[in-house]
Amino acid sequence: MTAAIEVENLRCEFRVHTGLMSAEKRVVAVDDVTFSVPAGSVLGIVGESGCGKSTLARLILGLLKPTGGSVLVDGKRLFDLDRKARARLIQPVFQDPFASLNPRRRIKDIVALPLAAQGTFSRGEIERRVGGILERVGLSAAMGERMPAQLSGGQRQRAAIARALVLEPRIVICDEPTSALDVSVQAQILNLLADLRRDLGLTYLFISHNLAVVEHVASEVAVMYLGRFVERNETDALFRKPRHPYTQALLESVLTPEPGKGVPDIGLGDAMPDPSNIPPGCRFNPRCRIAVERCRHEAPKPMVRPPRGMVECHLA
Amino acid sequence: MSALLDVEELQVTFGRTAAVRGASFRVERGETHCLVGESGCGKSVTALAVMNLLARGGQRSAKKMSFAGTDLTSLSDREMARLRGNRMAMIFQEPMTSLNPAFTIGSQMAEVMTRHKGGSRAAALDRAAELMGRVGITAPGMRLGQFPHQLSGGLRQRVMIAMALMCDPELLIADEPTTALDVTVQAQILRLLAGLKRELGLSILLITHDLGIVARVADHVSVMYAGEVVERAPTADLFRAPQHPYTRGLLSCVPVPGRVQRDRPLGSIPGVVPAIGPGFAGCAFRSRCAHADETCTRAIPRHQAGDAHDYLCRLEPDWAELQPA
Ligand SMILES: Nc1ncnc2c1ncn2[C@@H]1O[C@H](COP(=O)(O)OP(=O)(O)O)[C@@H](O)[C@H]1O
Ligand SMILES: Nc1ncnc2c1ncn2[C@@H]1O[C@H](COP(=O)(O)OP(=O)(O)O)[C@@H](O)[C@H]1O
Ligand code: SF4
Ligand code: SF4
Numbered sequence: 037m038t039a040a041i042e043v044e045n046l047r048c049e050f051r052v053h054t055g056l057m058s059a060e061k062r063v064v065a066v067d068d069v070t071f072s073v074p075a076g077s078v079l080g081i082v083g084e085s086g087c088g089k090s091t092l093a094r095l096i097l098g099l100l101k102p103t104g105g106s107v108l109v110d111g112k113r114l115f116d117l118d119r120k121a122r123a124r125l126i127q128p129v130f131q132d133p134f135a136s137l138n139p140r141r142r143i144k145d146i147v148a149l150p151l152a153a154q155g156t157f158s159r160g161e162i163e164r165r166v167g168g169i170l171e172r173v174g175l176s177a178a179m180g181e182r183m184p185a186q187l188s189g190g191q192r193q194r195a196a197i198a199r200a201l202v203l204e205p206r207i208v209i210c211d212e213p214t215s216a217l218d219v220s221v222q223a224q225i226l227n228l229l230a231d232l233r234r235d236l237g238l239t240y241l242f243i244s245h246n247l248a249v250v251e252h253v254a255s256e257v258a259v260m261y262l263g264r265f266v267e268r269n270e271t272d273a274l275f276r277k278p279r280h281p282y283t284q285a286l287l288e289s290v291l292t293p294e295p296g297k298g299v300p301d302i303g304l305g306d307a308m309p310d311p312s313n314i315p316p317g318c319r320f321n322p323r324c325r326i327a328v329e330r331c332r333h334e335a336p337k338p339m340v341r342p343p344r345g346m347v348e349c350h351l352a
Numbered sequence: 353m354s355a356l357l358d359v360e361e362l363q364v365t366f367g368r369t370a371a372v373r374g375a376s377f378r379v380e381r382g383e384t385h386c387l388v389g390e391s392g393c394g395k396s397v398t399a400l401a402v403m404n405l406l407a408r409g410g411q412r413s414a415k416k417m418s419f420a421g422t423d424l425t426s427l428s429d430r431e432m433a434r435l436r437g438n439r440m441a442m443i444f445q446e447p448m449t450s451l452n453p454a455f456t457i458g459s460q461m462a463e464v465m466t467r468h469k470g471g472s473r474a475a476a477l478d479r480a481a482e483l484m485g486r487v488g489i490t491a492p493g494m495r496l497g498q499f500p501h502q503l504s505g506g507l508r509q510r511v512m513i514a515m516a517l518m519c520d521p522e523l524l525i526a527d528e529p530t531t532a533l534d535v536t537v538q539a540q541i542l543r544l545l546a547g548l549k550r551e552l553g554l555s556i557l558l559i560t561h562d563l564g565i566v567a568r569v570a571d572h573v574s575v576m577y578a579g580e581v582v583e584r585a586p587t588a589d590l591f592r593a594p595q596h597p598y599t600r601g602l603l604s605c606v607p608v609p610g611r612v613q614r615d616r617p618l619g620s621i622p623g624v625v626p627a628i629g630p631g632f633a634g635c636a637f638r639s640r641c642a643h644a645d646e647t648c649t650r651a652i653p654r655h656q657a658g659d660a661h662d663y664l665c666r667l668e669p670d671w672a673e674l675q676p677a
C-alpha cells in the first residue's frame with residue numbers, strides 16, 4: 037500500500053529579529069522529522085503549544101517551504117504540482133473557521149470556491165456538488181444562504197469541512213479543528229469527521245492539544261516536543277504504555293472527569309521549552325524527572341518499539 | 353455557619369439580552385465551588401455581577417447577594433472597590449488583560465497591597481516575593497523586576513494568583529484561569545489552587561467549561577445553561593447521578609482517555625443554544641432535549657434530589673440511580 041503522506045528528514049527554521057540591536061535568532065520549529073501515514077489511517081499529533089505542530093501541517097500542505105528534507109503526498113512532491121492539482125489532493129481544516137471563511141460571502145459561495153477555481157465544472161455541477169456536501173456535513177440549504185457571522189461556531193466548522201471536502205481530496209490536514217468549540221459541539225464535529233473518513237476513505241493528519249480527542253480519532257499517535265517526534269506508536273499502545281517521560285507527563289496531566297482523584301503532580305517544573313534555544317543532549321532534559329548525566333550531552337536516537345512505534349529516550 | 357457567598361435569583365440584562373436569568377448558588381467557606389457550562393451560558397457575567405464589574409449597559413438585580421454577611425447590593429461603589437482585590441479577588445483567563453504592560457511585576461503587586469492595606473513599598477515587595485515563592489515561581493527576586501511580556505503564559509497566571517493573594521482574600525474568583533494554558537501547565541496551576549485552598553482556608557469560585565477540571569477540584573458544582581443554574585450538587589453526586597438532561601448530555605460528550613471506544617460515536621447534544629429574548633418562558637433546553645413535551649414550555653419546578661442536590665426540570669428524580677452506591 038502506498039503511503040498517503042511520506043515525510044523524510046523534514047526541517048524548518050525561521051529567522052526572527054527580536055529587537056533593534058539584538059542579533060537574529062534562529063527558531064527551529066521542525067527538527068529532522070521522518071514518518072509516513074498509510075492511506076486510510078489517522079495520524080494524531082499532540083504536544084504543547086509552540087512545539088511545531090502547525091508548522092508541520094503547513095509544510096505538508098505545501099504552504100511553507102522546508103529548510104531541508106522532503107514531503108511526498110500520495111507519492112508526489114507538492115511543489116511539482118500546480119495549485120489546482122494540489123487542491124484536489126490535500127485540503128486543510130483549521131481551528132478558527134471564522135478566520136478562514138470570507139465574512140462577505142454566503143456559505144454556499146464559500147464552499148463553491150474550490151470547485152470554481154478548478155475551471156472545469158459547469159454551473160449546474162457546482163450547484164449539485166455544493167448542495168450535496170452541505171447536506172453531508174449537516175447544513176441545510178437555508179444555512180447555505182447565510183453569511184459566516186450568522187452561523188454558530190459549530191456550523192461554521194461544518195462549513196469549513198464542507199469546503200475542504202467538496203473537491204473530494206484524498207487527504208485532510210486537521211489543525212486543532214475542535215479546539216475553539218464547546219464540548220457538545222466538539223462531539224458533533226468529531227463524529228462527523230469520523231463518518232466522513234469511513235464513507236469517503238480519507239486519510240487524516242489530526243493535530244490537537246487534547247489527548248482524549250486524539251485517542252478517540254487517531255489510529256496512530258505521535259508526540260512532538262521542541263520540533264521532534266519523541267515518541268510514536270499505535271494509539272492503544274501509546275496510551276496504555278507510554279515510554280517517553282514526556283508522553284507520560286502529558287498523559288498524567290489529562291484531567292479525566294473522575295471525582296475524588298485530585299490534580300496530579302506531574303513534576304515538569306516551570307522551565308518552558310524555547311525553540312530558539314534547544315538544550316544540548318536530550319532536548320527534554322531540563323524538564324525530565326529521570327534525566328541522568330548522559331542526557332545532558334548525548335541526544336537519544338530513535339529506537340524501534342513494538343508494535344509499530346519509536347521512542348527517543350536513553351532510558352525508555 | 354452561613355455561606356461565604358450567597359447568591360439568590362441573580363438577574364443580569366444587557367438591553368434586550370437576558371444574560372443571567374435567576375441564577376442561585378452558594379460558596380461555602382473553605383470550599384471550591386465550580387460554575388460550569390458552555391460558552392455564553394452566563395458564567396463570566398455572573399462573576400462580574402458579584403464583583404460589581406459589569407460592562408456598561410449591564411443591569412443586575414438579585415433577591416439576595418451576600419458576602420460574609422454583607423449585602424453586596426447595598427454597598428456604594430466606593431465600599432465595593434474597597435472589598436475588591438482585598439477581601440475578594442478575581443483572576444481571568446488572559447492575565448495580560450489585567451496586567452499593565454508598562455510596569456514591572458513587582459510594582460504592580462506592591463501597589464495592590466499599599467492601596468488596600470497601606471504600609472511601606474518595601475514591605476509590600478517583601479510580601480510579593482514571599483507569595484511568588486509560595487505559588488511556585490523560582491527566583492522571585494528576578495521576576496519582580498521583569499515586565500509582564502517577559503513571562504510565559506503559565507508564569508503570568510502564577511503572578512496573577514500571587515497578586516490576588518496579596519491582601520489575604522477570603523474569596524478568590526477564578527474565571528477560566530487555565531483555559532489558555534497547555535494541559536501540563538494547567539495541572540500545575542490547578543494543583544497550586546487546591547493547595548492554597550487547603551493551606552490558607554481560601555474559598556474559591558472557579559469558572560470553567562471543562563468537566564474534567566470540575567471533577568478534580570470542586571467540592572460543589574453549579575451547572576449553568578442559558579443563564580440559569582439548571583443543576584446543583586456535591587461533586588461526587590453530580591458525576592455519579594446527574595439528573596438534568598443537559599448535565600447528562602454534557603457528560604456523555606466528554607471523551608475519557610483510556611475509556612474511549614474508537615469507531616463508536618461520542619455522545620453529543622443535537623442543535624445549538626437558543627437565543628433567549630425577553631418574555632421567554634419554560635425550559636431553555638427544550639429545543640435540544642429528548643424528553644421535552646408540551647409542559648416544558650410552562651414554569652419548570654426545581655426538584656430536590658438530595659441534601660444539597662437540586663435541578664430544574666419537569667422530570668422526577670431517578671431514585672434508583674441516586675441511591676448511595
Ligand atoms: N512564520 C513564523 N516566523 C517565525 N517563527 C514562527 C513562525 N511560525 C511559527 N514560528 C515559531 O515556530 C514554533 C512552532 O510554532 P507552531 O508550529 O505554530 O507550534 P504549535 O502549532 O505546535 O503551537 C514557535 O516557536 C513559533 O513561534
Ligand atoms: N458587555 C456585554 N454586552 C452585551 N451582552 C453581553 C455582554 N457580556 C456578555 N454578554 C452576553 O451575556 C451572555 C453570557 O455571557 P458570558 O457570561 O460571557 O458567558 P460565559 O458563560 O461564556 O462566560 C452571552 O449571551 C453574551 O453575549
Ligand atoms: S533521554 Fe534522558 S532526559 Fe531525555 S527523556 Fe530520556 S531520560 Fe529524560
Ligand atoms: S424541563 Fe423538559 S425540556 Fe427541560 S430538561 Fe426537563 S424534560 Fe427536557
Ligand SMILES: [Mg+2]
Nearest residue numbers: 089090091211
Ligand atoms: Mg498550532
Ligand SMILES: [Mg+2]
Nearest residue numbers: 395396397528
Ligand atoms: Mg466566560
